[in-house]
Amino acid sequence: MKGNAVRRELDDVGRFLFEPLISPRRGRRGWQLVSWDVEQGLSLILARNHHLILVELEASDPTLDCYARTARFNICARRHFSAGSPLDEADRRLVDGVVRVVRQREKRLPDFERPTTSRRMGIREIEVERVLIPEGANHYYLNPYVGCLMGCEFCYVAPRADFSRQLEGLPHLPWGRYVDVKVNAAEVLRREVVGLPPGIVRLSPIVTDPYQSLERSYRITRQCLEVLLDADFTPVILTRAALVLEDLPLLRRFARASVGFSIPSDDDRMRQYFEPGADPLEERLDALARCREAGLHTTAVIQPVLPMDPDRLVAQVSPLVRTVRVDRMHHVDRYLHLYARHGLEHAATPAFFEEMIPRLRQGFTAQGVQLDDMDNLARLLGRSQES
Ligand code: SF4
Numbered sequence: 001m002k003g004n005a006v007r008r009e010l011d012d013v014g015r016f017l018f019e020p021l022i023s024p025r026r027g028r029r030g031w032q033l034v035s036w037d038v039e040q041g042l043s044l045i046l047a048r049n050h051h052l053i054l055v056e057l058e059a060s061d062p063t064l065d066c067y068a069r070t071a072r073f074n075i076c077a078r079r080h081f082s083a084g085s086p087l088d089e090a091d092r093r094l095v096d097g098v099v100r101v102v103r104q105r106e107k108r109l110p111d112f113e114r115p116t117t118s119r120r121m122g123i124r125e126i127e128v129e130r131v132l133i134p135e136g137a138n139h140y141y142l143n144p145y146v147g148c149l150m151g152c153e154f155c156y157v158a159p160r161a162d163f164s165r166q167l168e169g170l171p172h173l174p175w176g177r178y179v180d181v182k183v184n185a186a187e188v189l190r191r192e193v194v195g196l197p198p199g200i201v202r203l204s205p206i207v208t209d210p211y212q213s214l215e216r217s218y219r220i221t222r223q224c225l226e227v228l229l230d231a232d233f234t235p236v237i238l239t240r241a242a243l244v245l246e247d248l249p250l251l252r253r254f255a256r257a258s259v260g261f262s263i264p265s266d267d268d269r270m271r272q273y274f275e276p277g278a279d280p281l282e283e284r285l286d287a288l289a290r291c292r293e294a295g296l297h298t299t300a301v302i303q304p305v306l307p308m309d310p311d312r313l314v315a316q317v318s319p320l321v322r323t324v325r326v327d328r329m330h331h332v333d334r335y336l337h338l339y340a341r342h343g344l345e346h347a348a349t350p351a352f353f354e355e356m357i358p359r360l361r362q363g364f365t366a367q368g369v370q371l372d373d374m375d376n377l378a379r380l381l382g383r384s385q386e387s
Contacts, residue, residue, distance in 0.1 A: 005125040005183045010168040014038040017057075017109065020101050031094055035134045039146050039207050040160040042073075042167070045080060045135055046094060052080035052136050053091055055098050059163045068099045072106045075099055081136065115171040122147075122170075122178035123214070131185045131224070132192045138199030140233075144185050144220035145208040150240060150277035151176015154304060154335045157206045176277060179214055186223035193231035200234045209278075211241035225250055238262065238301060240278035242287040252294050259291040260299035265306040266313040273342045274306055288320040297322055299372070304329035305356050307347045314363035323372040326360045328353040 015022065018036050021044065034045040034052065042057040057073040058066070066074035077095040079085045087095065132140050147161065151174075158175035165172070182188075203210045203221060210221040225247060228235055235251070236258040237244060244251075244259055251257045261284045265271065268281045279287075292298045298321045302313070305328055317324065329335065332348045339348040346352055361371055 003125060003183070005127045008126045008128050008168070008180070010038045010164060011129055013109065013167050014042050017042060017102060017105050018044060019105070021098065030090070034136065037133050038167075039143060039164055040157050041163045044098065046098075047136070048091060048094055051082065051085070053087065053094065054078055054080035055095060056160075057102065058160060059166070067095060070099065070103045070106055072109070073102060075102065112167055112169045114166055114169060120173070120177075122173050124178070124180050125183045126180045127184045128182050128188060130192070131182060131188045132196070132201065135202075138197050139202075140199055141202040141205045142185075142189070142224060143182070143204045143207050144210050144224055145179050145181055145204075145212065145214065147175075147179035148208045149176060149179060149212045149214060150209055150275065152275040152278065153338055154274060154329060155206075156330060161207055179208070179212070181214060181218050182220055183218070185220050186227050189224055189227045193227060193233065198232045198234070200236055201228055202236050202238070204238070209239050209241060210237060211239045211243040213241075213243070215241075215243060216246075222247055222250065229253055234258075236260070238299075240275065240284065242279050242283045245287050245290055248290065248294050248296075251291075251296055256297065258297040258299060259288075260301055261285075261288050262301045262303065263288075263313070263317060264302060264304055265308040266316055267306075267308055270306040270308065273344075274304075274338060285316055285320065288317075292320050299323045299325070301325045301327070302360055303327035305353060305360070307344055308356070310356055310359045310363060314360065314367060318364060318367035318369050321369060323370040324364045325372055326357055326364070328357060 014036055021033055022036060031046055031048040034047050036042075036044045040056070041059070044055045046053045046055065054077065056076045058064070058076060059074065060069065060072055061074055062069070064074055067077040068075045075095075075098070077087060079087065079091070132142050134140050148155065153175075155175055161175070162172060165178075203224070215221050225235055229250065232255070234254065234256045238260045240262050251259065263281060263284055264274070265281065271278060271281050288298055288300065300317045300321045302317075302324060303326065305326065329348070336345070336348055339345050364371060
């Protein structure tokens with residue numbers, strides 16, 4: 001163990017619950033397990049007939065829609081990286097099999113005692129057994145941390161990440177007030193990349209920001225990038241922090257590397273209202289420009305679309321990026337208080353998104369910026385051999 005680091009016991013919960021699906025002894029007819037994870041609730045990625053199915057286990061809640069309910073979980077299932085394609089009959093049979101496994105095994109999970117809610121800041125150094133999670137052919141993701149001190153109130157992952165903490169018997173802490181630091185991430189990654197086909201690695205898809213302020217002390221993201229460089233993998237970074245610039249010399253050494261910034265408005269007041277822990281928008285635009293000048297592939301994610309002057313945003317961002325993704329605030333009903341606090345209720349309505357999103361998409365297209373939903377990162381990076 002490194003210093004005060006603790007072994008994360010949550011992996012044991014996932015391994016026990018999914019054991020019949022993970023075990024290589026079991027014959028699998030027509031499907032494969034791509035990976036399993038424990039950081040946003042419990043999840044599995046399954047491959048069938050050249051497409052991927054994401055199965056996610058959330059806390060039991062009868063008020064939320066889901067694919068199936070068990071005694072302890074809501075189980076959600078959908079095609080991965082192909083929003084809009086519903087599960088077909090064979091997919092559903094496969095997911096039904098997963099549901100049966102969960103029902104059989106959840107009875108044997110211990111009752112997780114949860115200490116009372118704490119208001120303290122929780123920075124925990126942990127040692128993990130796995131860090132590079134496959135998510136399809138030559139595609140992976142990697143979270144150097146779990147949790148995010150930027151603490152955007154609309155962060156969709158917060159309830160699921162809290163459920164993971166509950167499964168590990170950790171107290172509830174408000175989102176933005178805890179982070180697990182994977183102090184052995186680079187060491188584990190160095191073992192994992194041996195024998196794996198090089199590919200695209202997303203840092204970090206959602207459960208953390210790889211350049212939150214803790215990175216300045218721990219440099220877990222940097223250490224992982226150094227391993228990826230040696231192994232000829234391609235990092236695809238998404239952040240709200242200009243701290244990524246401190247890794248620019250390292251990123252330039254990759255044959256390909258992509259840096260994307262979330263830029264949800266042109267108006268920094270919106271940043272202060274909705275994501276006050278993240279860097280000012282001007283700093284993000286400057287950092288994006290520096291990444292572009294350094295020859296990196298650059299992207300912007302206009303999400304969640306917040307009140308803005310869309311023409312001004314298009315003019316600011318277009319010269320700095322090759323591709324852009326535009327998306328609305330999901331689950332907006334959960335965040336109405338944020339809008340109401342600043343008299344912005346109109347921006348939480350379907351009419352707002354229906355007006356703003358096409359304007360942005362048309363504006364970027366007119367400027368020659370490629371629209372990409374990031375479902376195909378290989379195409380995004382022009383690496384056809386990995387598609
Ligand atoms: S920066 Fe990203 S990961 Fe962090 S709280 Fe905000 S949305 Fe969530």
